[in-house]
Amino acid sequence: MMAGRPARGFVLVVALGLLLALTVGSLAAARTTTLELRMARNATDAVLAFHAAEAALVDAERWLVEGGGDPVDTFTAAGTGGLATSPDYGGMPPWRRSDVWKEGRVPESSVPGVEQQPRYLIEWLTTLTDTGPKDNPLQPVTMDVFGVTARGTGATAGVTVTLQSTFGRAQDGSRARRLSWTELP
Known part of the structure; x- marks a missing residue:
């Protein structure tokens, strides 16, 4: 047997220190992973809300193409049935009202x-007369212009996306198309 110094427990202290460092590192990694999962879930939720709002825009535009009725007879200032007239200059747009x-x-x-099916509001903005198509510029076209606002909700009620498009439809039904779109804050 070798005679030596008495054991002082230095190996035990080093082992406990390493174990503590590994535990802290594992907890930090778990916390980071949880945060990343939440961020990914929120991003997926936002994409789902965007797709829902886009589906509502497409449905509204399809409704306008298939007829949608005469704006003078169908659209009201109150926005009954999701069909509203444009407010007077300086007035609050219908889509800003929560009701x-x-x-x-x-x-x-x-x-x-x-969480909730998307909804949309069609707002009759104006009727204008424009020059005709390139092949017949002398043939003027009277066009109704609409603002379509759609709100989509994700898998949770706290995530909403609001999209807005401007849509033009010739009164004679010869053509209709989306003129522009934007995502509202």
Whole structure:
């Protein structure tokens, strides 16, 4: 047997220190992973809300293409049934009123996986007469211009996306198309 110094427990202290460092590192990694999972879930939720709002825009534009009625007879200042007239200059746009979303139109086909089905509001902005197409510029075209605002909800009610498009439809039904779109804050 070798005679030596008495054991002082230095190995035990080093082992406990390493164990503590590994535990702290593991907890930090778990916390980072949890945060990344939440961020990914929120991003997925936002994409789902965007797709729901886009589906509502497409449904509204399809409704306008298929007829949608005469704006003078169909659209009201109150926005009844999700069909509103444009307010006077300086007035609050109908889509900013919270009560209008209770009556907003719901797309015909449902969007799976969302907390609430998307809704849309069609606002008749104006009627204008423009020059005709390039092949017949002397033939003027009278066109109704609409603002379509759609609100989509993600898998949780706290995530909403609001999209707005401007849509033009010739009164004679010869053509219709989306003129522009934007995502509202």
